[in-house]
Amino acid sequence: MGGSRNKPFPDLIARVGDFVADRCAGDAPICVGLSGGCDSVLLLALLGRLGWPAGISAIHVHHGLSPHADAWAQFCHDYCRQLAVPLTVARVSVDRSSGCGVEAAAREARYAAFAAHLPTTCNLLLAQHRGDQAETVLFNLLRGSGVAGAAGMRNQRVWQGRRILRPLLGVPRLEIEACARELGLDWVEDESNADTGFSRNFLRHRVLPEIAGRFPGAEAALARAADNFREAADLLDELAAADWQAVAVGDQASLSGLRTLSMARLKNLLRWRLQVLGWQVPVADRLAEFARQLLSAAPDRHPELSLPAGRMRLSRGRLAWLPKE
Structure with missing residues (x-):
């Protein structure tokens, strides 16, 4: 074990190789996804040494912010040429006036670039590490996120196919930095x-x-907590999928079926449906108010919730998800 700490490369490349081969x-x-930072530079180096039958x-993503x-x-470009790895440079424009903050706007632009440049058959590998996971969990908790937010990032998920x-x-x-130094890698630092x-x-x-000064294992503990929350989130997804089967009429939901659900299950179903469609889930208060309107709306009322990707609208006893044209 001491040798593994001093020479992290053999252990880490084996773990990455097993992870990718299993999935x-x-x-x-x-x-x-190559930012040029230490994490993504190392990930590409490890994969390049492992090789892949279908190619790497x-x-x-060139955000233009710096x-x-x-x-x-x-x-x-130079690094990928050295490794003989094809590189796509995607230039994006980050909407600084979106109201969601530069960090969130840059993320949205980045994922739009992934969707535009990568085929649905592609496996996209990102280099977030345990420290990023701890930050994400704490950040989401401080924002008042629910179980899904507290679960942080998943090590695998399907996004737009x-x-x-x-x-x-x-x-x-x-460990990532130690391995990168062991391999003699260079990387850039984002100021x-x-x-x-x-x-x-x-x-x-x-x-x-x-926090780590008082609780030395805080980062690992937050990552473990994310795993526990993820199990709970998976159970909620299973419940929502079962509820959807009970209320679905094609790609819509019957109001009479929705009104058999408790408020908690209705909100859970609405969140799940939005995630299945790949739509942004609104903040908890907006979703709760829309759910309340669904449960109490008179027959001549048509509650509607506008979202960046489209609208949820109740009409003629059916709840529909209407994408923007």
């Missing part, structure tokens, strides 16, 4: 990561180190 069909291509590629964005894209995998999600940041004006950076640099 990816050999005839499906792999694409790595990378995608770099004066160094062009240099980061060039670094990724694409499989998203996070092979490093259980790996501490220090915005030090800006504690961003909520996640504030948690990473100010809050979590303070």
Whole structure:
């Protein structure tokens, strides 16, 4: 075990190899989300050494938020050329006026780029690690998120037909950095990561180190808590799927069926349905108010909830999900 701590590479490449082999069909291509930071640079290096029958590629999302964005894209280009890995550089425009904050807007633009450039047969591998998971769990809890938010990131999920995998999600940041140094890798540093004006950076640099001073295993404990919450979230999804079978009329839901559900089960079903459709789930208060309207609306009333992807609208005793045209 001491040798593994001093030389993390052999152990980590084996874990990543097992993770990918267990979850990816050999005839499906792999694409790595490559920011140029230590985590994604290491992930691509490990996968390159492992090889993959259907081939490995990378995608770099150029957000244009930093004066160094062009240099980061060039670094990724040079790195991928060195590894003989095809690279797509996707330039996006981040909507700073969206009202959801720069971090969330950049994430939305990034995932839009993934959808635009990657086929649905592709396995997209992202390099978030255990520290990122701890930050996500704490951030979501402080926002008052429910069970799904407290579950943090999943190490695998299907998004718009694409499989998203996070092979490093259980790996501490220090182990990743040690492995990258052992392999002699270079990477870029995003100066915005030090800006504690961003909520996640504030948690990473100010809050979590303070917590770790009192609770040395805090990061690992938060990751374990995420696993526990994920089990609860999975059970809620199973319940929602069963409720949907009872109320569904084609791709709509009968109001009479919805009104047999408790408020908690109705909200759970609405959240689940939005997630199945790939729509953004509204904040808890908006969803609860819409659910209340569904349960109490008179026959001549037509409650409606507008969302970025479309509308949930009650009409003629049926609840419909109407995408934007």
